[in-house]
Amino acid sequence: xxxxxxxxxxxDNTLAIVDTLRNQGPMARIDLGTANGISSAxxxxxxxxxxxxxxxxxxxxxxxxxxxxxxxxxLIRLEPEAAHVVCVKLSLNEVQVVAGDFAxxxxxxxxxxxxxxxxxxxxxCDVLEEHIQAVSAALPGGPRRLDGICLAxxxxxxxxxxxxxxxxxxxFRNTPLTGPLAERLGCPVMxxxxxxxxxxxxxxxxxxxxxxxxxxxxxxxxxxxxVLIDGRPLLGANxxxxxxxxxxxxxxxxxxxxxxxxxxEAYASDYAxxxxxxxxxxxxxxxxxxxxxxxxxxxxxxxxxxxxxxxQIYHKAGRALGYGIANVLALFNPDLVLVTGSGVRGYAAxxxxxxxxxxxxxxxxxxxxxxxxxxxxxxxxxxxGGIGLILEATDPMRLTDLSx
Amino acid sequence: xxxxxxxxxxxDNTLAIVDTLRNQGPMARIDLGTANGISSAxxxxxxxxxxxxxxxxxxxxxxxxxxxxxxxxxLIRLEPEAAHVVCVKLSLNEVQVVAGDFAxxxxxxxxxxxxxxxxxxxxxCDVLEEHIQAVSAALPGGPRRLDGICLAxxxxxxxxxxxxxxxxxxxFRNTPLTGPLAERLGCPVMxxxxxxxxxxxxxxxxxxxxxxxxxxxxxxxxxxxxVLIDGRPLLGANxxxxxxxxxxxxxxxxxxxxxxxxxxEAYASDYAxxxxxxxxxxxxxxxxxxxxxxxxxxxxxxxxxxxxxxxQIYHKAGRALGYGIANVLALFNPDLVLVTGSGVRGYAAxxxxxxxxxxxxxxxxxxxxxxxxxxxxxxxxxxxGGIGLILEATDPMRLTDLSx
Numbered sequence: 001x002x003x004x005x006x007x008x009x010x011x012d013n014t015l016a017i018v019d020t021l022r023n024q025g026p027m028a029r030i031d032l033g034t035a036n037g038i039s040s041a042x043x044x045x046x047x048x049x050x051x052x053x054x055x056x057x058x059x060x061x062x063x064x065x066x067x068x069x070x071x072x073x074x075l076i077r078l079e080p081e082a083a084h085v086v087c088v089k090l091s092l093n094e095v096q097v098v099a100g101d102f103a104x105x106x107x108x109x110x111x112x113x114x115x116x117x118x119x120x121x122x123x124x125c126d127v128l129e130e131h132i133q134a135v136s137a138a139l140p141g142g143p144r145r146l147d148g149i150c151l152a153x154x155x156x157x158x159x160x161x162x163x164x165x166x167x168x169x170x171x172f173r174n175t176p177l178t179g180p181l182a183e184r185l186g187c188p189v190m191x192x193x194x195x196x197x198x199x200x201x202x203x204x205x206x207x208x209x210x211x212x213x214x215x216x217x218x219x220x221x222x223x224x225x226x227v228l229i230d231g232r233p234l235l236g237a238n239x240x241x242x243x244x245x246x247x248x249x250x251x252x253x254x255x256x257x258x259x260x261x262x263x264x265e266a267y268a269s270d271y272a273x274x275x276x277x278x279x280x281x282x283x284x285x286x287x288x289x290x291x292x293x294x295x296x297x298x299x300x301x302x303x304x305x306x307x308x309x310x311x312q313i314y315h316k317a318g319r320a321l322g323y324g325i326a327n328v329l330a331l332f333n334p335d336l337v338l339v340t341g342s343g344v345r346g347y348a349a350x351x352x353x354x355x356x357x358x359x360x361x362x363x364x365x366x367x368x369x370x371x372x373x374x375x376x377x378x379x380x381x382x383x384x385g386g387i388g389l390i391l392e393a394t395d396p397m398r399l400t401d402l403s404x
Numbered sequence: 405x406x407x408x409x410x411x412x413x414x415x416d417n418t419l420a421i422v423d424t425l426r427n428q429g430p431m432a433r434i435d436l437g438t439a440n441g442i443s444s445a446x447x448x449x450x451x452x453x454x455x456x457x458x459x460x461x462x463x464x465x466x467x468x469x470x471x472x473x474x475x476x477x478x479l480i481r482l483e484p485e486a487a488h489v490v491c492v493k494l495s496l497n498e499v500q501v502v503a504g505d506f507a508x509x510x511x512x513x514x515x516x517x518x519x520x521x522x523x524x525x526x527x528x529c530d531v532l533e534e535h536i537q538a539v540s541a542a543l544p545g546g547p548r549r550l551d552g553i554c555l556a557x558x559x560x561x562x563x564x565x566x567x568x569x570x571x572x573x574x575x576f577r578n579t580p581l582t583g584p585l586a587e588r589l590g591c592p593v594m595x596x597x598x599x600x601x602x603x604x605x606x607x608x609x610x611x612x613x614x615x616x617x618x619x620x621x622x623x624x625x626x627x628x629x630x631v632l633i634d635g636r637p638l639l640g641a642n643x644x645x646x647x648x649x650x651x652x653x654x655x656x657x658x659x660x661x662x663x664x665x666x667x668x669e670a671y672a673s674d675y676a677x678x679x680x681x682x683x684x685x686x687x688x689x690x691x692x693x694x695x696x697x698x699x700x701x702x703x704x705x706x707x708x709x710x711x712x713x714x715x716q717i718y719h720k721a722g723r724a725l726g727y728g729i730a731n732v733l734a735l736f737n738p739d740l741v742l743v744t745g746s747g748v749r750g751y752a753a754x755x756x757x758x759x760x761x762x763x764x765x766x767x768x769x770x771x772x773x774x775x776x777x778x779x780x781x782x783x784x785x786x787x788x789g790g791i792g793l794i795l796e797a798t799d800p801m802r803l804t805d806l807s808x
Contacts, residue, residue, distance in 0.1 A: 156769055166769040173769060213641045227735075229633060236737025237617045238772050243734040246770055248727055250654050251761075258767045323652055327731055330647040331631075333640025357655070363662045365560055365570040365577060366650055368642050 011397075013038050014046050018055070018396055021078045022104045022388075023204055026059050028073035047076050053400040055082045055102070078103040083147040083399050084139060086132050087386030089194060090124075091154045092116055092169040092221050092290060096380070097131045099139055100387035102399075108138050109383070116169040121177070124170070129184050146187045148394045150386035151177060152194045154222060158239035162191050165240060168222050168257050190390055194218070195242075196233055197385030199226030202338065202375060204388070211335035211371075215328050217244060219343025221290070222257065223265040223321075227332055245269070247327055249320040267320030268350070270296050270343060276313045296345060303349040311349065318350030322357025329362060329370050340375040347374050415801075417442050418450050422459070422800055425482045426508045426792075427608055430463050432477035451480050457804040459486045459506070482507040487551040487803050488543060490536050491790030493598060494528075495558045496520055496573040496625050496694060500784070501535045503543055504791035506803075512542050513787070520573040525581070528574070533588050550591045552798045554790035555581060556598045558626060562643035566595050569644060572626050572661050594794055598622070599646075600637055601789030603630030606742065606779060608792070615739035615775075619732050621648060623747025625694070626661065627669040627725075631736055649673070651731055653724040671724030672754070674700055674747060680717045700749060707753040715753065722754030726761025733766060733774050744779040751778050 016036045021027060027035070033043040050056040057079050061072035083102035088095060093116050098109040112131060119127070128151075137143040155167030162178030164170070178189040199216040202208055212231045218224040223245035227234040234241045245265035246258055253262030257271065266272050274291035277283060283298045291299075302310035325337055339347060358367065420440045425431060431439070437447040454460040461483050465476035487506035492499060497520050502513040516535060523531070532555075541547040559571030566582030568574070582593040603620040606612055616635045622628040627649035631638040638645045649669035650662055657666030658676065670676050678695035681687060687702045695703075706714035729741055743751060762771065 165772070166767070229638060234633060234736070237739040237774060238737060240770055240772055241735065241737035243737075243770055246766065247731045247734045248652075248765055251723070251727055251764070258770075260765060260767060262765070319655070323655055327651045328735070330651045331645065331732070331735055332638070333642060333645035333647075335641040360655070361652055361664060361666070362650065363570070363664060366644055366647055366662075368569070368644055370641060 010042075010046070013042060014050070014396060017043065017046055017050075018078065019392065021056065021076065022102075022391060026075040026077035028075055030073070032076065050076075050396070053396075055079055055396055055399065080105060081141075083391070083394060084136070084144045085148045085150070085387055085390045085394065086135055086146055087150040087152055087197070087383040087390065088128055088132065089152045089197075089380070089382045089386065090116070090128075090167070090169055091194065095127065095131060096383055097135045098383035098387065099135050100384075100391070102391070104388055104391055106384065106387070107140075108135055110135060110138075117171055119170060119172075121172055121175045121180070125177075125180050125184060128181060132185060146185065147399060148187055148390040149181065149185060149189045150197070150390035151181070151189060151191045152197045152382050152386040153191065154194045154224065156240040156243065157191050157193050159191055159193075159235065160239065162189070164191070165238070188390075188394070190393055192386060192389060193224065193226065193239070194382045195224035195226040197382045197389060198340065199228060199233065199385070200389055201381050201385035202340070203228055203231065208336070208338070213332065213334040213336075215242075215332060215334045215337045216375075217325070217328075217337065217339045218341035219268065219270075219321075219339060219347075220341040221270045223269050223324075223343075224341075225328070227328075227334070229332075244324050244328060247324055249323050264320050264324035268317040268324075268343070273299060273313055273317055273346065276316075277310065280309050281307070293342065296342075300346045300349060303346070314346055314349035315353040317346070318353030319357045321350060322354035323361055325354070325372065326358045326361035329358070329368075330366050333368060334370055337370065337372045338375050339373070340377055342377050342380075344374050344377050414446075414450070417446060418454070418800060421447065421450055421454075422482065423796065425460065425480060426506075426795060430479040430481035432479055434477070436480065454480075454800070457800075458483055459800055459803065484509060485545075486800075487795070487798060488540070488548045489552045489554070489791055489794045489798065490539055490550055491554040491556055491601070491787040491794065492532055492536065493556045493601075493784070493786045493790065494520070494532075494571070494573055495598065499531065499535060500787055501539045502787035502791065503539050504788075504795070506795070508788075508792055508795055510788065510791070511544075512539055514539060514542075521575055523574060523576075525576055525579045525584070529581075529584050529588060532585060536589060550589065551803060552591055552794040553585065553589060553593045554601070554794035555585070555593060555595045556601045556786050556790045557595065558598045558628065560644040560647065561595045561597050563595055563597075563639065564643065566593070568595070569642070592794075592798070594797055596790060596793060597628065597630065597643070598786045599628035599630040601786045601793060602744065603632060603637065603789070604793055605785050605789035606744075607632055607635065612740065612742070617736065617738040617740075619646075619736060619738045619741045620779075621729070621732075621741065621743045622745035623672065623725075623743060623751075624745040625674050627673050627728075627747075628745075629732070631732075631738070633736075648728050648732060651728055653727050668724055668728035672721040672728075672747070677703060677717055677721055677750065680720075681714065684713050685711070697746065700746075704750045704753060707750070718750055718753035719757040721750070722757030723761045725754060726758035727765055729758070729776065730762045730765035733762070733772075734770050737772060738774055740775045740777060742777055742779050744781055746781050746784075748778050748781050 029043045033040045059075040080101035080103045096111045099107045156165040166173045182189040195218045214228040216226045225242040225244040227242045246263045248262045250262045254266035256263035256266035278288045303314045433447045437444045463479040484505035484507045500515045503511045560569040570577045586593040599622045618632040620630045629646040629648040631646045650667045652666045654666045658670035660667035660670035682692045707718045
């Protein structure tokens with residue numbers, strides 16, 4: 001195997017330059033050096049290699065803005081076609097398949113409905129293989145060789161071993177997934193929790209640059225969390241850390257999808273909110289165990305309009321989630337707790353009880369300087385995050401070896 | 405300022421060698437190299453420098469054991485007299501002052517009773533200054549110049565800013581402590597949570613070498629925790645992470661010393677256990693708000709002898725602590741939860757309810773491979789841990805600069 005960048009420091013610098021170009025877009029060599037603390041001689045040597053292997057290209061020199069001095073700068077950009085990756089998001093009764101390029105841009109996206117509860121490990125792999133191949137074929141110039149796949153699954157997964165441990169979308173548990181899929185598709189497959197994908201993309205946003213200790217809570221059908229500690233995701237011993245959804249509000253409380261009682265999810269997730277609501281309120285028809293976005297929107301609207309039953313349901317949910325967040329504050333002392341996911345649609349209805357619960361639970365010294373905020377859920381960022389993670393894990397060296 | 409070890413790598417290697425000698429005792433140069441992945445030429449150069457500055461000394465060559473080959477090995481050991489440090493542990497109505505040497509060995513220890521609740525920041529500093537100077541004078545060849553002080557305080561502290569945020573032992577809050585003390589005593593002062601000191605020394609024990617994700621819970625007058633993630637202590641944004649004592653068992657539950665309700669500490673700490681017991685059981689006389697070890701021993705004995713009231717008290721405490729540990733498992737997914745502190749005296753009486761509570765709270769997938777164990781509390785390791793931490797933070801370069 002010929003290697004593009006033989007020594008470890010050179011390799012680290014190459015990866016840093018590729019990451020910078022992916023996160024910040026086209027840049028001049030001198031700015032790449034400044035951003036990464038690398039000498040311009042090293043930047044030049046590395047970009048020359050990357051150019052030679054077709055991983056980057058040069059953009060025409062920037063015209064001088066008024067007052068600019070010196071030679072106009074040639075920009076370096078990642079060559080989008082140098083790699084193609086796919087992120088698959090599997091959640092209850094839905095699979096999203098999104099293809100991205102070497103620059104981290106989305107090139108194609110599909111969403112399919114399916115009954116996830118009836119899947120076996122084999123039929124899940126059949127479905128995923130089929131959808132991934134269809135997306136690869138739909139790419140311009142396709143079918144394209146894929147350089148990596150990120151499987152983002154709601155629930156508990158072990159990224160290190162590639163095992164699905166437990167997902168509310170699936171009946172089977174403790175099953176290896178990355179190995180069989182990698183064999184079928186002939187490319188590396190990584191497994192991630194869906195919330196970790198979201199957190200990875202949020203953490204890269206400039207708005208959150210000063211909050212290295214960040215807890216991202218995803219409200220939706222279930223409740224997930226990803227915790228960044230000094231910017232690094234908390235994984236735990238086998239990947240099941242940060243499970244706020246199954247931390248406790250009250251012993252012996254509401255029944256959770258996990259089979260235990262009193263979990264935060266059993267009060268503040270979509271299924272929990274709808275379970276309380278559907279007997280008493282007039283809501284759009286549909287599967288009451290798996291409420292649709294239309295059903296949830298209708299419930300939120302009732303609360304916003306002052307319906308006392310709907311308000312009481314969101315009040316209780318806010319109180320439970322507030323206690324859950326209080327435990328997160330006491331145990332992690334984060335800079336910021338960021339609430340997002342499709343369930344933020346109901347945040348305003350939960351907010352008063354949620355904030356009162358935190359105040360009831362914790363003395364101000366334990367809340368400290370931790371802030372609480374929401375992030376809008378105008379689009380599902382899971383696959384964008386997953387594409388970023390699989391690209392980050394993809395060694396540029398390997399791309400050139402394979403394409404040569 | 406002349407520097408003993410000018411370049412950064414050389415400096416890291418020097419610190420690594422000093423740490424290895426402190427943690428593992430006298431070692432041959434070749435073994436020091438192996439343990440730290442350093443060439444023997446580098447080890448020789450560094451130990452020569454350290455010898456020249458009186459920071460290490462040579463021990464006579466080890467006689468060959470049966471079957472040994474080659475030249476007998478000369479051992480290098482830290483020179484105990486090269487530095488003297490003190491750890492002060494402040495807890496409710498008690499201050500421990502322990503002096504240690506450069507090798508991390510305890511050289512002198514004192515324990516004093518005092519009424520901590522009446523202290524002001526100034527009178528606290530007066531008391532600490534007096535006790536620390538007395539300990540320094542009591543050292544062989546004293547009074548000795550001190551090279552560093554670790555202040556280990558029960559409660560919430562900010563190591564980065566040197567601020568005491570909140571301690572159950574003290575009435576005042578949000579007060580800088582390290583600055584004033586460093587000025588009075590003329591040496592560096594660090595501030596640590598008492599549980600972090602314990603965790604730091606436990607994490608160095610070979611028994612816990614394979615549990616890099618370790619939660620150490622300290623039971624006693626209050627309930628503290630220290631969480632190591634991949635071997636690094638979790639501090640949080642301002643040092644108040646891992647506060648399991650104030651995570652919640654049930655909303656609106658038992659009143660906690662913090663002023664809120666339903667905290668784990670309000671059920672399973674000494675004061676909480678004794679509060680339930682003293683009206684109904686015949687126990688040794690004393691301050692019922694601050695039960696003594698004799699009072700707590702008497703309560704545990706009653707439970708062990710089958711007294712139904714005492715058993716019920718420990719049952720409820722075990723259930724609350726079990727729910728607290730369940731949240732730790734769900735949120736941190738540690739390799740091991742280790743329960744220690746003087747309160748382990750009652751662990752056996754709590755254990756059945758505690759284990760049942762974890763099982764009631766969490767599905768097996770979320771308990772995963774996490775283990776639960778106790779560590780005996782035959783001696784208070786806080787100051788030994790604090791001595792280790794302040795020595796680790798003490799730059800050998802600074803010692804030679806000051807002593808030359």
